[in-house]
Amino acid sequence: MNQQYEESSFARRVQFCSLYACQVMQTLDGIWQQDYAKDQFLLPLNTSQIFQWVENTLQNISDETSWMRSIRQLRARFMLRWIWQDCNQLTDVVTLTRELSDFADACVISAKNFARPALVAKYGEPIGEDGQVQDLIVIAMGKHGAQELNLSSDIDLIFAFGENGETNGRKCIDVQQFCILWGQKIINLLDQVTADGFVFRIDMRLRPWGDGSALALSYAALEKYLIQHGREWERYAWIKARVITGGKAGDELMEMARPFVFRRYVDYTAFSAMREMKSMIEKEVARRNISDDVKLGAGGIREIEFIVQVFQLIYGGSRLELQDRQCLVAMQHLKDDHLLSETAYHELKDAYLFLRRVEHAIQALQDQQTQSLPQDENLRERLIFALNYDSWQDFMQVLNQKRERVGFYFSTLIQERINDADVNITESEHIDLQPYLDDEAYQRIEEFWHSNAVQRLPSTALKRLQQFWPHLVQAVIASEHPQIALMRLLPLIESILRRSVYIVMLMENRGALQRLVKMASVSPWICEELAHYPVLLDEFLSMDFELPRRQDLEQALRQQLLRIELDQVEDIMRVLRLFKKSNVLAVAASDVLAESPLMRISDVLTDIAEITVKTALHLSYQMVVKRHGYPLDSTGERCSLDRLGFAIIGYGKVGGIELGYGSDLDLVFIHQYEEQAETDGKKAVTGLEFAMRVAQKFLSLMTTQTLDGRVYEIDTRLRPNGEAGLLVCSLKAFEHYQLASAWLWEHQALVRARSIAGNVELCEAFETLRRTILTQKRDENEVRVEVLKMRQKMKDHLGSSNEQKKHGIFHLKQDAGGIVDIEFMAQYAVLAWSGSNPDLAHYSDNVRILEDAAKAGCLPSIDATALTQAYLRERAESHRLALANQSLQVKAADWHDTREVVCKLWQRLIDPSATVELFDKPSALDSE
Structure with a gap:
């Protein structure tokens, strides 16, 4: 039977094409034939089947030596299977790379699970500051993260954990040290070369600060690194990042990293970094003379990936479909979004699949991590036989054609997009502004350039300003009112001098600069908002000038508050302020530039206010509950978070769904608590006191004046008895007042009242009461x-x-x-x-x-x-x-x-x- 399989054409083909496969066949002896007889080499495996293989192989193994031997032998069998399928064209690139990546995931997870019990036995469970057991978050980077692994790829990993703390064992160590030991054991289990080989080579150099830094970082440390120190090439690397293990904490970590990778606006600042990276790639190819490398050489795999990822970095923040990790999927979206032509897409896709097949054939020869074409004639014969070519010359002719097309797109397509961001400013550099300005305005410009703020700029920031000025001049002169636009924009320019990244954004994004000049001509209010709060420029550059939908607004605010704890009040207020100001700015921009209908403008401005009010109320309620416990309603039921027992009534413009840009909010607070009953917390207060504290906390969140302003001005004088009355009253008291004591003008005000936040039942009860009051018979x-x-x-x-x-x-x-x-x-x-x-x-x-x-x-x-x-x-x-x-x-x-x-x-x-x-x-x- 063995002789029969050895003489089969499939086996002979694999033995000739892959020296490594021959070695595996000899080492595993009859085992591979048994697998073959079961058609295991012929049928594709889905993710769960691969995980099941790994689980079954390692089941009931408790000693490390046996574990390492078993997983390595399984890896050899799988490698033989993949080489067999690839050599005999029984699979395709996408399926093969996905199966390889699934196997890597299963191995990492199994190693993590195997390593943990011994560490826990020695040090105890790793407990975070919140009292929760901490898990090790494993992030796959590069081809592993994108599920595009090669036959002999290493895997790039980053280790992280939720938060600092200590273990609870007899020998106590901090959580970071525990996770470092955990990560080291995973590396040892998979990377160490034994008599049975290795499972995966593991590369940890993509972690923050690279070699020499801690092997595992907390969520907070990783977030701080990306925000403060993350470099442009790391954005490029994190496109493919994927959490393998870590549960909810891992998912939250990826959500945190997303804004670092994909800026919310069309990211023209990426062009500068991409120019440098492209130049480095070209210089490296020339310096190293790596023309035989199908990955790193000219026209190779790296250039295709670079083309795709450049577009992802620039447009991915505003086009979510471009955030896909896989090269071919992202390429398809680029074509669908008309960022790649049909021809470019098909030629790049064809070249990518061809080059990946060549890469696999090279690595199948000797299980080496290389993408270089072999020089040895015998190895060349094996390679072209695996790829079905008659001669080396025929193969090289096709290879060179593919690489030539990739090189063409790499040099022209990317350059075209870079040039799109450049304005031809040859003429504007020599334009004299004086004919467009009166003497006072011209003097103002002279003072600006000789001001201490400009003179003291760091050299890099000053250079950026000097490069930006001609672009600004050209855009201003093309506007209807050059002097008005420039005078209104100058305070904004002054406010962002030391945040020169904003200047780069405007310089590289012609459309944004032109829109900004147009808005300056129409609205000094918009310019003042941007000058006072330059962070709003981020939002401005991301705007598509379509009025936002309510559900998108709700989701955006929810995401921004996701990682902020209740006691981080300043951060909560900052998020609320930025949400309100940025979205009102978006509405104003749509009003000015897209001429949106008045009723829609008021609707969205009202939506923004309502969403902010609802969110602030829920946060206020939780803060008071955390301190005093839950109150009881009038029926004695506990008012949990899903039934607040509190409602906010909007009057005036917010009640009438007619908010303007500078409108304040006329609000009245009502509750349905048992006023004398105490809350169930350690610091109990009465129901009335609880309601008062919720209202006061709400007003604090909404109206506290900071350097960034306040969220909204709020007027509560329309409550029963006005300023002399309680800040909050029960619905019953409100009803009694309205029916027995209210003036007609108070009923008149009630015409423009409606519930905008709070408990659904209470809001409905208010609406019923409002209609009862308004529909009374009157003379x-x-x-x-x-x-x-x-x-x-x-x-x-x-x-x-x-x-x-x-x-x-x-x-x-x-x-x-x-x-x-x-x-x-x-x-x-x-x-x-x-x-x-x-x-x-x-x-x-x-x-x-x-x-x-x-x-x-x-x-x-x-x-x-x-x-x-x-x-x-x-x-x-x-x-x-x-x-x-x-x-x-x-x-x-x-x-x-x-x-x-x-x-x-x-x-x-x-x-x-x-x-x-x-x-x-x-x-x-x-x-x-």
Whole structure:
């Protein structure tokens, strides 16, 4: 039977093609034939089957020598299988590399599990500072991480653990030392060469600081290293990083590393590093004369991987599909995203698969980690026989054709993308700004260049500024208002002088710089935000100027808070501030550059506020619970985290889903706790005290002033009894106040109220109560009198003075015919008519209230439409003025027709005695 298998064509082919396979056959004797007879060499294996092979092989082995011998013999059998399949073309590159990678995973996990019990017996369990047992996180890098291992690849690993602490055994050591010993044992079990060979060569040089540094690092230390010291080539390496073992801690570690690798914006700063890396590759090829190396030589595997990974680094942050670790999968996405042409994709894919097959054939010869073509004639014959070529010349002709195409794309495709980021500034370097600026502005520029801030810049930062200036000049001169744009941008440039990476971003990203100049021309508010908070530039560069969806906003904030503990209050406030400011900036950019509709702008601004409020409430609740325990509700039930027993009601603009850029939040807090019952914590407080502390903690998170500003301004004066009342009241107390003591203007305010955060049942109960209050039968004349009285007070205190009116000034919001008149008419409609038309009390926003009033026949459709159009026009202008940092006092002549429509309807609905002077034609002064 042995003779029969030895004479088979498959066996003869493998024996000729691979000296290593011959050695394995002789060493394993009849075992490989038994496997062959079971078709084990012919059928593909999935991941679970490979893991099962390893598990079955090592089952019940307790001594180290036997363990090492068994795993090495299994490796030899698998290697024979893979060489057999590859030589006889019974597999493909993708399947083979995946099986190799699965086997590596199974070996690492088995070695980790085998090594642990002896360490625990000696030192005890490794316990973190949080009291939890720490696991060893093993990260696969390179081809192993991408599941693209070669036949004779080493494996690149990084060891980490969750957090520091100590073991709990008799001989106590710290967690880091325990994990270092653990990692050393894994390396010894797999890497050590014995009489049976080795399993995998293990390379640990990709860990932070490389050789000479600690073999295992904590999560915090690794995070600090990547943030503070991570280099560009490490971003390149971490593209392929994959956690093999480590559970949830490992997954969180990878989430932490992702922003280091994939910047959230289109990362044009990567071009500079890629230029250097590309140049280094070319110089290395020339210096080492490695033309026979199918991986490192010109047109080799490394250049294909480099092409793909450059695109991943640059675009992967904004195109999540490009974050795939596998070269061929990422290449497919590059083609789908039109970053690679169809031709380039097919030629690079073809070359990659061909070169990987050649690489396997080379390594199959003698199980050596090499990618160099053999010089020995006998080995060359074996190689071309494995690859099915008749002669060395035929093989080399095909190889050279493939490498030539790769070299073409490496030199041209990458260079084209690099050049795309460069602006031709030959002319702008010589452009004199003086014709575009008045004397005062030109003097300001001179002062900037001679300022201490510029003169004291480090040489690298000064060089970057000097390189950036012509790009800025060119973009500014091309704008509609060069002086305005430049004067508004100068404070921003000054604020980022020492953070010159931002200057590089703007210099290398032409589109972002042009958008920034355009926004500066329109909105000084945006420029001021960016100058005060330069970190927002990161967000600005990542914007696609589509308004964000609510679910994306929620997920983004959740991710940003994922690793922050409850006691890290400053970090929580920083995240909330950045979330609010960056997303409001995104909305403003969409408003300016994409001209998004007003209603959508207000919707998203309101979404941002609601999500921030909800998150801050949940965090506040948890913080108070942590200190005082859980309160009881009015039925005696414990108010767990999923039923807070607390709700926040939004009034005014947030209640009416009509937020603007500078809007504050009018909020009221209600609870449903048993006020006298104590919480169940060690530091117990009453239910009322608990509710007060939640509200106070919430206000602290939202309104504390820091160098980065505050999250939102919050006004709580609309609560029962105003500033004299309790900060929080029960729903029952709120109901009693509204029905027994509230003024009509408080019911008027309730028209624009709605629950925006908190316990679902409590929010629903509030909505029911709101409708009950609003749909009470009221005397229309009394409502009219009270509404008119309140409106007149507002005009007297907030509107334009008589002198301003004489000079043709109109306050867009407060004067007659302005926004507030329309809001008051909508509120009047609800209070006066919802008693007989309850549907009028359903919505809290003015536009839908006016629509419902028309549907109910309370207001003629033509009037409802006219009011709606006037309202939207005036609000749109108020948004524009807010972005321009301008007052709401505008030229009355420009708004005569709109005001006339509003005032006539005001006269008809609210005040028949309104004077007609509002409708006079504009004076000559108005028209100036």
